[in-house]
Structures are given as structure tokens and as C-alpha cells.
Amino acid sequence: MSQDLPTTSYALLGLLSFGDDLSGYELKQRADRTLRFYWVSPAMSQVYTELARLTKLGLVRAREDTTAPTRSTRRFQITAAGRRDLQRWLSSATVEFPALKHPIALRLLMGHLAGPETSVTLLEDYLGLLAERRAELQAVRDSLIVDPHSPVDRFRYPRMVADWGLDYYESERAMVVELIRRVAATDT
Amino acid sequence: MSQDLPTTSYALLGLLSFGDDLSGYELKQRADRTLRFYWVSPAMSQVYTELARLTKLGLVRAREDTTAPTRSTRRFQITAAGRRDLQRWLSSATVEFPALKHPIALRLLMGHLAGPETSVTLLEDYLGLLAERRAELQAVRDSLIVDPHSPVDRFRYPRMVADWGLDYYESERAMVVELIRRVAATDT
DNA sequence: AGGGTACTGTTCCTACTAGGAATAAATGCC
DNA sequence: GGCATTTATTCCTAGTAGGAACAGTACCCT
Known part of the structure; x- marks a missing residue:
């Protein structure tokens, strides 16, 4: 189904795979809190760019959050297709050596x-x-x-x-x- | 004199600071051989882009190599200004944590x-x-x-x-x- | 209540840069 | 000579870091 994506896409999909619905901002915070120790945390603009792409590809679903009193926020969650594609990538991607800038x-x-x-x-x-x-x-x-x-x-x-x-x-x-x-x- | 440059610029200046005149291609090879263990080796296009910038800023000098029989090659060497700027950067740049994509x-x-x-x-x-x-x-x-x-x-x-x-x-x-x-x- | 600060949320922008392809000359080997 | 490899350089595309800009919301203090 989907052609291969850059690793950053899969990194964000992976964060969503733990099950929570997150706004783009929250996803960035999540990456800042957990992902950055192993994979440079994507820039905010990158997070939103990726979410847009992943949504377009059907790997992520965007939903308007209407529970807030006045403000609408988009929340993103991984789709079944997204989960499957992530699994496919995990099982088949070539093992690449870590990239380091020390x-x-x-x-x-x-x-x-x-x-x-x-x-x-x-x-x-x-x-x-x-x-x-x-x-x-x-x-x-x-x-x-x-x-x-x-x-x-x-x-x-x-x-x-x-x-x-x-x-x-x-x-x-x-x-x-x-x-x-x-x-x-x-x-x- | 020169405004601050991205670290990749200083990385290449550093390679040139060991004293050899190198073509862009040779500099890339040098980076592939020594630099890449600590700092991702810049792409070929990046090497030439940086050399052009550094040359324009007077930190590197380009010289046509006329010793080859038929072909002319540009060789680059660090200038005194380049050495001084590299030393200034080494002494004053903020210490940043290594960036890792594992x-x-x-x-x-x-x-x-x-x-x-x-x-x-x-x-x-x-x-x-x-x-x-x-x-x-x-x-x-x-x-x-x-x-x-x-x-x-x-x-x-x-x-x-x-x-x-x-x-x-x-x-x-x-x-x-x-x-x-x-x-x-x-x-x- | 109003003002200021901090946080949440998103989009836009610029510069850096990975990864090749393309082009061409030179070298080495069969 | 022909082919493969190496040297040398430029051009191109897509990914992405790092903010700025804009705006709404919440909280705290006077």
C-alpha cells in the first residue's frame, strides 16, 4: 500500500502506537520527553508536516476534539492501516547504523x-x-x-x-x- | 570578520587544518575515512557547497593544480584567517549535546x-x-x-x-x- | 477587572543537508 | 580497444532543524 516513508514518519507513528490520541503539539511534547534520547526529536513544523502526510495516506486519523469549551483542537490517532504499515516497516527495513553528530x-x-x-x-x-x-x-x-x-x-x-x-x-x-x-x- | 557558520563548515575546516591541500573529492574521502565516526560525513554536494562558501569568506584558498598532465583540479587549503576563525570557534562555541538518530x-x-x-x-x-x-x-x-x-x-x-x-x-x-x-x- | 506571563495549538519561513544522478576525464585491467 | 573503476564536479530533490508569527486559553497578582 504505502511507499516507504522516512524514518521520522515511522518514529511518530510509533509514538502514536502506544494508544493515545494526541494533538500535534502533544505529540511533539511526547517526542521531547521520550523519543529524543534515541532519535532527535522532530521540529514542530516537522511534526505537523508528517501528521498531514500520514493522515493523507490513511495511516493516521485526525479528529476534531469538541470537548474543549471554546476551542477546537485536532487530535491524531494511528489507524489499523498505520499499525500494519509500521509493523511491516519494523519487520523488513534494512538495519542502518546510527547517525551521530558529536x-x-x-x-x-x-x-x-x-x-x-x-x-x-x-x-x-x-x-x-x-x-x-x-x-x-x-x-x-x-x-x-x-x-x-x-x-x-x-x-x-x-x-x-x-x-x-x-x-x-x-x-x-x-x-x-x-x-x-x-x-x-x-x-x- | 566572519559570522558564525554551521558546525559542518568548521568540521571541514578542521580536516583542512591538518595541513594538506585537498580537492573537494579528496576532502570527502578524508571525511569518510576519519570524520564519520564522530560527525556524519557531509554529502559530496555539501562538501563542495561549503568549500565555495568558505572560499568566498576567505577561510579557505582554492588553487588550480596544474601538475596533472591534462586535467585541472582545484585544491583547497585553509588560510591563516580560516585557522584563526576555527580557533575562535573552538574556544567560544557553546557546548551542545550530541545529536543521535539511532x-x-x-x-x-x-x-x-x-x-x-x-x-x-x-x-x-x-x-x-x-x-x-x-x-x-x-x-x-x-x-x-x-x-x-x-x-x-x-x-x-x-x-x-x-x-x-x-x-x-x-x-x-x-x-x-x-x-x-x-x-x-x-x-x- | 485588567495586565502580564506561561502554556497550548498551528502555520509559515529560512537555511542546512542527505542522497543521488548526471556528466566527463583519467586510470587500470583483460 | 573496450570495459570497469576512480577522480572530480555540478545539479537536483526531498527531508528537516530551528524559529518566528499568530492566536486562544489559563493562571496569578495588583
Whole structure:
């Protein structure tokens, strides 16, 4: 049925597949809260662009929300066709290596121009960002609890993926500490 | 002098800062060989677009290479102004968190739709890609040897950054092995 | 009540950039 | 010589980051 779509489309479909009806704004918030640790959160304009496309393709259904007193909001939900297409993509898409733009590693690569002190500062600043990011993901992980009343454990896989992210942040932290030591050792 | 440029511009300037004159094509090859482990290698069209911009701004100098028998090639080298601007950027740019698009983690997040078997296959395929990528970076690391005759150790920082990348690949491998175990444990 | 701030919701805009195709010259191999 | 590969560059399309702009809603304080 539908031709292949960019991965961002499937990422948003995936967020909708957890079952909630969301406005475009809410979907962006959801991506900012959960998706961004593994896949850069799409820009707001991208979210709406994708939703329009997915709606046109019948993979998402838009519904006017009339429960609000004065304002009308469009809410989006995945369709059965959308769910099927997402499953098809998950089962058949080629496995592609992660794309990374790591500004800190890039800048350290040019340490010969920046010098040791600037490089140490750069790494220390990054440690701070890492700690924040890790705390944010830990909070998300803590919210992915098993619901004893639900017949299905909705968050088994998200929990595993969060653990993956936390493991990455921890090993990154350790490596950056070691790099600081090595760069600073230059300075003597 | 120059307004701020996108990071990709500085990435290419950084590659040129190691001292060689390179054609656009060679610069792309250089990026494919060294830069891509930390910063997605710019597309060919992007390389030429950036070189044109950098040349216009006086940060890069283009020179016709007339040593070839019949064909003329433009070769690019960083100017003193380019080096200074790169240093300014390295010293003053805000530290930004790395941007990541991790298709495997994204797909595992939707494991409820893919199912355990597909998820295990996905992770196993990724292990294969990881092994390849690691071998490639190891080869690069092995080439960054200390030149005993050179007054300056050009590759101190690139060696450190390569170690960073290798460390990342190793910890990623270990985590993926663990994830395979966890997902497969589902299947019983 | 009014004003200011923050939040929700959506569209429009610009610049960056991935991924090729297209074109052509040069090189290497059978 | 013919073919495949490599070097070199330009052109093109579609995806997308990052905001701005606009407007309605809710909340808080004076």
C-alpha cells in the first residue's frame, strides 16, 4: 500500500502506537520527553508536516476534539492501516547504523588548535550536560513501571531501551573522565 | 570578520587544518575515512557547497593544480584567517549535546509491535554492523602512529578521540549482547 | 477587572543537508 | 580497444532543524 516513508514518519507513528490520541503539539511534547534520547526529536513544523502526510495516506486519523469549551483542537490517532504499515516497516527495513553528530568529539579532534585547557573545559562542560541528560532519562525510566492491573506490559521494550540509554550515558561519563585525565596530563 | 557558520563548515575546516591541500573529492574521502565516526560525513554536494562558501569568506584558498598532465583540479587549503576563525570557534562555541538518530533503539522501542524474534534479529544484525565499524575505526587508530621524526605529534588528539570511539563501540557491543539475552528471555 | 506571563495549538519561513544522478576525464585491467 | 573503476564536479530533490508569527486559553497578582 504505502511507499516507504522516512524514518521520522515511522518514529511518530510509533509514538502514536502506544494508544493515545494526541494533538500535534502533544505529540511533539511526547517526542521531547521520550523519543529524543534515541532519535532527535522532530521540529514542530516537522511534526505537523508528517501528521498531514500520514493522515493523507490513511495511516493516521485526525479528529476534531469538541470537548474543549471554546476551542477546537485536532487530535491524531494511528489507524489499523498505520499499525500494519509500521509493523511491516519494523519487520523488513534494512538495519542502518546510527547517525551521530558529536560536537564534543569533533572539537576534541581539533585539540591541536584549541589547546589542552580549552579541551579540558570542553570535556568538563560536557560532563555537566551528560549528568543532566542522564537524570532526565532516569526520570523517564522510573515512570515506566509495570502496571499490575494491565493485562499487557506496555513498557517492557521502552524500559529495555531506557536501560540501554542509561548504560550509554554511564560509559560515556567514565570515558570523558579518563579523557580529562589524559588531556590534563599533557599540560605538565 | 566572519559570522558564525554551521558546525559542518568548521568540521571541514578542521580536516583542512591538518595541513594538506585537498580537492573537494579528496576532502570527502578524508571525511569518510576519519570524520564519520564522530560527525556524519557531509554529502559530496555539501562538501563542495561549503568549500565555495568558505572560499568566498576567505577561510579557505582554492588553487588550480596544474601538475596533472591534462586535467585541472582545484585544491583547497585553509588560510591563516580560516585557522584563526576555527580557533575562535573552538574556544567560544557553546557546548551542545550530541545529536543521535539511532534506528535500532528506535525500532526496539516499538518491540511490542515487532515481537521478540524480529527484535532479536534486529539486534543481531546490528552486532554485525558494530563489528565492522569497530574494525574500521581500529584500522584508523592503528594508522595514527607517532612519527618519531616529526617535531610535533600531529595525532595526539585524534588518537584520543579514536580511543573514545572504540570504547563506545565496545560498551555498545556488550549492551546489545545483554539486550539480546533479555529479549530472548521473553520468548520462553 | 485588567495586565502580564506561561502554556497550548498551528502555520509559515529560512537555511542546512542527505542522497543521488548526471556528466566527463583519467586510470587500470583483460 | 573496450570495459570497469576512480577522480572530480555540478545539479537536483526531498527531508528537516530551528524559529518566528499568530492566536486562544489559563493562571496569578495588583
